[in-house]
Amino acid sequence: GLACSWPLLWGAIATEDSDLFDAISRAYAYALQRPVSYVVHIALAALLAVTAWALAWLTSLAVIELTYWIVQVGAGPERVGLLKRVVADPASFPEVAPWFLRAAALVGATNQLPSMLVEAYAHSLFWSLTGGVYLLQRLAVDGTAIDDIVGNEHALRASQDNSVAP
Secondary structure (H helix, E strand, O other), rough: OOOHOOOHHHHHHHHHHHOHHHHHHHHHHHHHHHHHHHHHHOOOOOOOHHHHHHHHHHHHHHHHHHHHHHHHHHHOOOHHHHHHHHOOHHHHHOOOOOHHHHHHHHHHHHHHHHHHHHHHHHHHHHHHHHHHHHHHHHHHOOOOOOOOOOOOHHHHHHHHHHHHHO
């Protein structure tokens, strides 16, 4: 039970403002009472996640190539080719000037940033999608509206107050 339903714990705690015991109870109930819809929701979330992650990954590769292109404008294609090889394996180029090694280290560190952002995006995407799966399962099991979230009363009251003309 817990092996299948643990991702729903975050959604239960965030949505219901509940404690751990209530979250475990809800996660078990929502995963095990409608297992087919749970599997369908997880499959759709996984498809969305893979698509979004692939787009983010391709964007990060484009940013890295843009970095090399910008360097190529000033240094030329030969040096960029050497730079790519030095970034990949600096130990195999002891004959390269120290300033070039420092430049390669800087470019290598700069190229790690998009990869780290994609990894952080993947983690945030996972937890966001588990919250969405929780809301869909809650709708399927209890019939509770997706926008019925604890703490949302203030926002609903404010939108109702703004819709009334003075």
